[in-house]
Amino acid sequence: MxxxxxxxxxxxxxxxxxxxxxxxxxxxxxxxxxxxxxxxxxxxxxxxxxxxxxxxxxxxxxxxxxxxxxxxxxxxxxxxxxxxxxxxxxxxxxxxxxxxVDAEQFTPVTHMARMYSMDDAMNLEELDEWLDRTEAALGAGNVAYTCELKIDGLGVAITYQDGAFVRAATRGDGTTGEDVSLNVRTIKDVPMHLSEAALEHMAADRSTPIEVRGEVYMPKGSFMRLNDEADAEGRDPFANPRNAAAGSLRQKDPKVTAKRDLATFIYAIADTAPLHVDSQHEFLDWLRSAGFSVNPNVARCTTPAAVHQFCADALAHRSDLDYDIDGVVVKVDSFTQQGDLGFTARAPRWAIAFKFPPEEKTTVLREIRIQVGRTGVLTPVAEFDPVTVAGSTIARATLHNIDEIRRKDVRVGDTIIVHKAGDVIPEVVGPVLDKRWPDSVEWDMPTECPACGSPVVHEDGEVAYRCVSLDCPAQLKERLIHWVSRGCMDVDGVGEELVDKLVEAGLVHDVADFYQLDVDTVAALDTGRTYATSNAKKGVAAGDPIPVGPTIAAKVIDQLNQSKQQPLGRVLFALGIRHVGKSVGEVLAQRFLTIDALVQASEEDIAGCEGIGPKIAASVKQFLAVPENLEVLQRLRDAGLSLEEDLGAAAARVAQQTGVDADLAAEHPLEGLTFVLTGTLELRTRDEAGAALKALGAKVTGSVSKKTSYLVAGPKAGSKLTKAESLGVPVLDEAQLEQILTTGKVPQE
The missing domain is CATH 1.10.287.610 (Helix hairpin bin)
Structure with missing residues (x-):
């Protein structure tokens, strides 16, 4: 590219x-x-x-x-x-x-000259075709080439004037990039001032601005450390060093970039006119003298055969480098000859990028093991004899799903071909069929979860197989955190850190265990931190573990007790049933009123609820068919949760939350009407306004259609207003909305 x-x-x-x-x-x-x-x-x-x-x-x-x-x-x-x-x-x-170019995050910068892309040669035949064309155009034996390693990083353009750093920008669209000057300043090998010797070598006045180009990359060692830190902190790792470099260079906070250990290789300039150089290899020498980091693995080749040899050597030693490369860039060395060849619409004719094929090795697939993710998805993982690929040893790779296994026809015992996608992610390419054992059999997904033994669920039309048991240890922490979150049971003071401690101590195995905790038990939990100094009055010494303590513990238990009053709709949402969000939970609660009625309901009964189709209904029935889940529900009831919906209390609660009159809400005066909200409302948020309309019986949707009864439009209304006007949907302002919420009556046409 x-x-x-x-x-x-x-x-x-x-x-x-x-x-x-x-x-x-x-x-x-x-x-x-x-x-x-x-x-x-x-x-x-x-x-x-x-x-x-x-x-x-x-x-x-x-x-x-x-x-x-x-x-x-x-x-x-x-x-x-x-x-x-x-x-x-x-x-x-x-x-x-x-x-x-992301103009919202970074200031646009126009490059001094266009930054072109590079045509690719995907194999030696295509490289030879380019060499033949070049030799034919310039005269066979009359061309020298500069061969450079193709760095897998992020393109950057850096401007200097009077020898001083002025700014740095990303490639962007080739004409305009993003100003990343503050971040590039943190990269240690980028000079803030050019050497006096290099400035003296300039053909033009030193005040003439110059724009050098190169690549920002992340060394492999730095990449591994960054992902180790991400793993330790529970963050998603970067897929490869190139993505890590790009993400690091485009941070809003330069301090973050400074910690990422980025580096550069510079290899080009917007205009060679200000310099006393006639060729690429002379220009690289000038860059070194100026103080730039220039890749040492460069060669001037005078024959196509020498170009071939450089490419072969680079491919053979790519894993020895502390940075990623994915090919070799071959350039006509002479700047005069480069000018003679010129450019196409998108790339120079005087250069080509020879792309390396992915390195592949064969090994033996010993096992396909199931990994249960935090959402219950079962993912097959290939376990194979360790093999070194692209500089590191790998012994496992995800197989994604059963469809992928069938497509590749991978079986346990096969000799398989493996490589690294993007030179980073281990991947099984496929089997070597002529080495397959005659008695090999197709692999299939298990019918029971390997983590807890519960039945595995597979919905029609979906690739994923799932465990939906509340008792599954592989999903435990995520389910617990979801239960106490603000939109669910709203247990203030119980966050990820405390949940981790409760699980590590063996005190909580499912959501019902929260309600078996007491103040003393929670107070004694080790926070994982230690006292910095001794305190004789408290009876602690420096280095002693710091417990949660009785004050926080009392608050936690009080919050858990208060959560027992949450309505059935919230409980259904908090259980983490797939496809059941807050609004679906409320619909189910208002339709079936008790958890017992919902358990006894048929899939068709559930699918018949407004806004709930067969997919959600099947998910609910699958969840409620698991014996372990029913046991948890019974223990929640025993702990004091009613698991029943009080319509009167629900109406009063909604009225209190929305400011709608409770008696008016009980009449559902807006039933049968559909509202859409857009723009900025001043008296209440759109969510609050939507909740108030629902309290009066209205349906609130996110998109305008012919079925929309009214559009409520505040300032900065956009495309929804335009569409409503085109469809003839009545448009209301906020004052009219408030009148509706007060009286339950819509404006008369």
């Missing part, structure tokens, strides 16, 4: 599959058939896909497909446009540099 930059990192397999399917068209056949209409339709589809995946990569630092999959799409579009030149558009990805 760009000079010294790979295009995409690791990949979720389902996205890879879709990308390969999307790239499976036959442009040559289309051209032969002369079917321009189909070619135009396919080209439009490819441009959309390329723009989408470029946005995922550059703007979000969250690629969904690999560079190989992206390149297939790009090559196909190039072939179509070559066959039908009239289909080429100025916005086509073949005519521009990939990248995006």
């Amino acid at each position: 760009s000079e010294q930059q790979s295009l995409f990192g690791d990949l979720a397999m389902d996205n890879e599959t879709r990308a390969q399917q999307a790239a499976s068209g036959a442009p040559a056949a289309t051209a032969q058939q002369g079917d321009r209409a189909k070619a135009a339709e396919r080209a439009a589809e490819l441009r959309h896909l390329l723009d989408y995946h470029a946005y995922r990569y550059y703007a979000l630092d969250a690629p969904e497909i690999t560079d190989a999959a992206f390149d297939k799409l790009l090559v196909e579009l190039q072939q179509i446009e070559a066959a039908y030149p009239d289909l080429v558009t100025s916005s086509s990805y073949t005519q521009r540099v990939g990248g995006f």
Whole structure:
């Protein structure tokens, strides 16, 4: 995609599959058939896909497909446009540099000159084709090449004037980047002042601004430390060093960037005119003299054979480096010859990026083990004989789901091919079929959860298999934290840290155990911290563990007791039943009134509730069919939770919360009407206004349609207001809304 930059990192397999399917068209056949209409339709589809995946990569630092999959799409579009030149558009990805600018987070910066992308050679044949074209254009034997390692990092442009650092910007869209000056200043190998020797070597006045280009990267050792810290703190790790570098460079707080141990390699300049240099290798020497970090693995090659040898050596030793590379950049060395060759619409003709194939090894698959995630999803994981790939030893890789296993036809005992997606994430490519044992059998998902023995649930139309037992230890902490959270049982003072301590002490095994705790037990829990100094009056010495203490413990128990008064709808939400949120819980509670009635209800009865379809109904029935879950519900009832819905109390509670008259709410005067809220309301938030309308019996939705009765529009109303006006939906202001909430009557037309 760009000079010294790979295009995409690791990949979720389902996205890879879709990308390969999307790239499976036959442009040559289309051209032969002369079917321009189909070619135009396919080209439009490819441009959309390329723009989408470029946005995922550059703007979000969250690629969904690999560079190989992206390149297939790009090559196909190039072939179509070559066959039908009239289909080429100025916005086509073949005519521009990939990248995006986030103007909301960083100030836009216009580069001194356009930062072009780089054409790719995916194999030696394509590299030789470029070398042949170059030799033919410039004269065989008359060309020297500079070969540089292709760093897998984030492109950056750094401007200097009078030898001093002025600013730094990301590549962005090639013309405009994002100002990341404060963050780049924290990178230790970026000089704030250029050397006097380098300035004296400039052909122009030293006050002439210069803009050098290069790559910001994260060393492998720093990447491993960063992910170790993320793991210890419970945060999601970065997928690969490139993503880590991009995320670190685009931090709002430069102090965060400074801690990430970033580094640079500089290799280009916007305009060579201010310098006394005639070639790339001379320019690299000037960069070194100026104080920039320049990759030492560079060679000037005078023959295509020497270029081949450099590429082979780089591939053989890539795992020895403390930074990621994914290829070799080959440039015509002479700046004069570069000028003779010029540029295409998106890339220089005088350079090409030779992309390395992913390193693959074979090993033996010994076991497919199930890993139960925090939401109950069962994920199959391949366990295989350890093998060294891309510089590290791997012995396991996720197989994602049963569909993926079937697609690859992977079986226990197979000799398998493994590699690292994005050179980071271990991945099983597939089996070596001619080494398969005759008695091998297909692997299937277990029918019981390996963590707790409960039945595994698989919903029609979904890939995932799940354990829905409240007693499953693999899901325990997440379920406990969800139970006490603000939108559920609202137990103030019980957070993730205390839940961890309760679980570690063996005091809580499910949500019902919360109500068996007492003040003394909670007070004695070790917080994991120690006293810094001794205190004779308290009877503690420096280094003694600090307990939770009676004050906090009393508050926790009081909050747990108060939570027993939460209505049935909240309890249903807090149980963590899949697809059951707060509003669904309220609907179920108001329809069935007691947990017993809900348990006895049929799937069809549940699906018949307003806003609840077959998918939610099936999830509820599956949850309530697990004996362990019913046991927890009984223990909750024994602890003092009523598990029944008091409609009178519910109406009074909603009235109190919304400010709606309780007697008026009991009449449901707005029943049958549908409202949509948009814009900014001054007297109450949109959530509060929605709750008040619901208290009066109205339905509140998030989108405008022909079925919408009224749109309530505050200041800064946007597309919903436009759509309502186009459909003829009545529009109300906030004063009219308040009148409705007071009287229960809508305006008369």
